Amino acid sequence: MGIIKVKNIRVYAYHGCLVEEGKIGSDYRVDLTVKANLAKSAKTDNLADTVDYVHLNKIVKQEMAIRSKLLEEVAKRILDRILIEIPMVKKATIEVSKLNPPIGGNVAMVTIEMSKSR
Template identity: 65%
Template sequence: MGNIRLKNIRVYAYHGCLAEEARIGSDYSVDLEIKTDLRKSSISDELSDTVDYVTLNKIVVEEMAIRSKLLEHVGHRIITRIFKELPEVSRIVLGVSKLNPPIGGDVEAVTIIMEEYRN
């Protein structure tokens, strides 16, 4: 087994409960870690024997482009889609951060972290 991590996937999106967040958007950062079997690809040196991180990045970017009020909701969509499209993934740890959130204070980011295992 092994892990593949994508750190600090940067996107601009329109998530949030406030009307202004839907209009003007905000910067987000996503961290993704998946567990999968890396033994075959470590021997074969073939992309077809592993989880392609280009596909993982594409899923994150596409799901982040769909507006949600809550970070938890977009996180759930990302996890569900990865499990659906990549059966070789057995565990996902996902962090979604809203940078400079409009919460009336000097806060760098608000982050939700979700961990799910394949059923």
């Protein structure tokens, strides 16, 4: 078993419960970890035998572009797609962070973390 991490995917999106968040948008950070058997790709040196992190990044960007009130809902959609579209992934963990959230204080980010296994 091996782990592939895609860290600090930066996205501008329009998530949040406030109407203003849907109009103004904010910066987000997504960190993704997937577990898969990487033994074959380590031997073959073939992209078709591993988890393509370009595909992972594409899923994140496409799902982050769909407005949601809660980060949990966005994270679930991303995890679902990863497990549907990339059969060799056994487990995926995602962190979705809203940078500088509008919560009435000097807060760098709020983060939700979710995992899903096959």
